[in-house]
Amino acid sequence: MVSADCLDHAIMPAHRYEQLVQSVVDYAIYMLDPTGHVVSWNAGAQRIKGYRADEVIGQHFSLFFTPQDRTEGRPERLLRQALEQGVAQDEGWRVRKDGTQFWALVGLDVIRDDQGQVVGLAKVTRDITDRRESALQLDAMRAQLFQAQKLEALGQLTGGLAHDFNNMLTIIISSARLALATQDPARAQRMLQHILDAGQRGTELTQQLLSFARHRKLDVACVAPANLIAATRGLLEHALPGSIDLRVLVQPDLPLIEVDAGQLQMVLLNLLFNARDAITGQGRIGLTVDVAELAGEVEGLRGGFVRFEVEDNGEGIAPAVLPRIFEPFFTTKPFGKGTGLGLSQVYGFARQSGGAICVDSEPGRGTCMQLYLPIHQDRTDSQLDR
Numbered sequence: 001m002v003s004a005d006c007l008d009h010a011i012m013p014a015h016r017y018e019q020l021v022q023s024v025v026d027y028a029i030y031m032l033d034p035t036g037h038v039v040s041w042n043a044g045a046q047r048i049k050g051y052r053a054d055e056v057i058g059q060h061f062s063l064f065f066t067p068q069d070r071t072e073g074r075p076e077r078l079l080r081q082a083l084e085q086g087v088a089q090d091e092g093w094r095v096r097k098d099g100t101q102f103w104a105l106v107g108l109d110v111i112r113d114d115q116g117q118v119v120g121l122a123k124v125t126r127d128i129t130d131r132r133e134s135a136l137q138l139d140a141m142r143a144q145l146f147q148a149q150k151l152e153a154l155g156q157l158t159g160g161l162a163h164d165f166n167n168m169l170t171i172i173i174s175s176a177r178l179a180l181a182t183q184d185p186a187r188a189q190r191m192l193q194h195i196l197d198a199g200q201r202g203t204e205l206t207q208q209l210l211s212f213a214r215h216r217k218l219d220v221a222c223v224a225p226a227n228l229i230a231a232t233r234g235l236l237e238h239a240l241p242g243s244i245d246l247r248v249l250v251q252p253d254l255p256l257i258e259v260d261a262g263q264l265q266m267v268l269l270n271l272l273f274n275a276r277d278a279i280t281g282q283g284r285i286g287l288t289v290d291v292a293e294l295a296g297e298v299e300g301l302r303g304g305f306v307r308f309e310v311e312d313n314g315e316g317i318a319p320a321v322l323p324r325i326f327e328p329f330f331t332t333k334p335f336g337k338g339t340g341l342g343l344s345q346v347y348g349f350a351r352q353s354g355g356a357i358c359v360d361s362e363p364g365r366g367t368c369m370q371l372y373l374p375i376h377q378d379r380t381d382s383q384l385d386r
């Protein structure tokens, strides 16, 4: 408990309050009379709104509102609310002396004398334009990134998948017709086997797609690279048109890595989409997974790493473009085709996982992207079913 004695010492003389209020520059703190005219003005008010005290004292506070807000009676409403309820809060655009606008967070509190009579209102305004803009930007970025990551990948996959499902259904329907029409039990058996195989392929593919679509939260665990490739291979193949030949080479007995499996799938898809986009007509893409010992030659990394290499024989990257490819929103693709977020996401993932991404490219010959991810030290702690 605070004693009365202490409180006496704590009470500040009026001129000290004045000094305190005057020295605040991040908040506009001023007083209004009960009709809404400015009575006092601090340094913060001058800094934020641009008016000097002698220009503004005596003016109605509606001066700071936008013309539209004034027409709609917003200042009067705010004043009325404060007088009736003792306090009012507002957030919105306000106008500076030079006509520019800022996004303000406003508090209005009624001040009463000892008899309870309203003597005025204390008004505190903060300029939170930067905060609002960064919050808006962050939201937009998140939305865009999410869009770019999942929906786009799924969108790109569905074309190929629809085509394949159609093939499977064709097999199922024609085999069923033949089985119904034949008198030969051995032939009917064969047809039923075709139906079963096609149905199972369809189920596997649907499961891969669903597990990819569902994977939401960041979930770092021990991953066996070969299993991850096997579980993603169907999707990887369907990301490519028939004119592109995909060769997957996974070194046997690869060590475990500790990453988010869903993100790694997304990263591999991104690299594959880029390789695909670089190829016009016929082409080749190689996905190789092996082990590399680094001694500082790749971004100063040392030790054992699993290396995922995606190599294409597409158009390659011009030397002038090369330094920029990992920048967010950098793209050379036409509007609507690329967001420029794929490689920045790959880069972020590699860094976050303690690894690196390298590029080697020559215009006209192709591009090789190498993703290094550190080998997980404790090999017994495995979760091989991912």
Ligand SMILES: Nc1ncnc2c1ncn2[C@@H]1O[C@H](COP(=O)(O)OP(=O)(O)OP(=O)(O)O)[C@@H](O)[C@H]1O
Pocket: 148, 270, 274, 275, 278, 312, 314, 315, 316, 317, 321, 325, 326, 330, 331, 332, 333, 337, 338, 339, 340, 341, 342, 343, 344, 367
């Ligand atoms: N394998 C590649 N071959 C040629 N150019 C590439 C390759 N990979 C990336 N690039 C170049 O790098 C740029 C940036 O790639 P990034 O994946 O970040 O964005 P994007 O593919 O343009 O768009 P998004 O991935 O968001 O759909 C591409 O626009 C392209 O110019």
Ligand SMILES: [Mg+2]
Pocket: 270, 273, 274, 338, 341, 342, 343
């Ligand atoms: Mg891309």
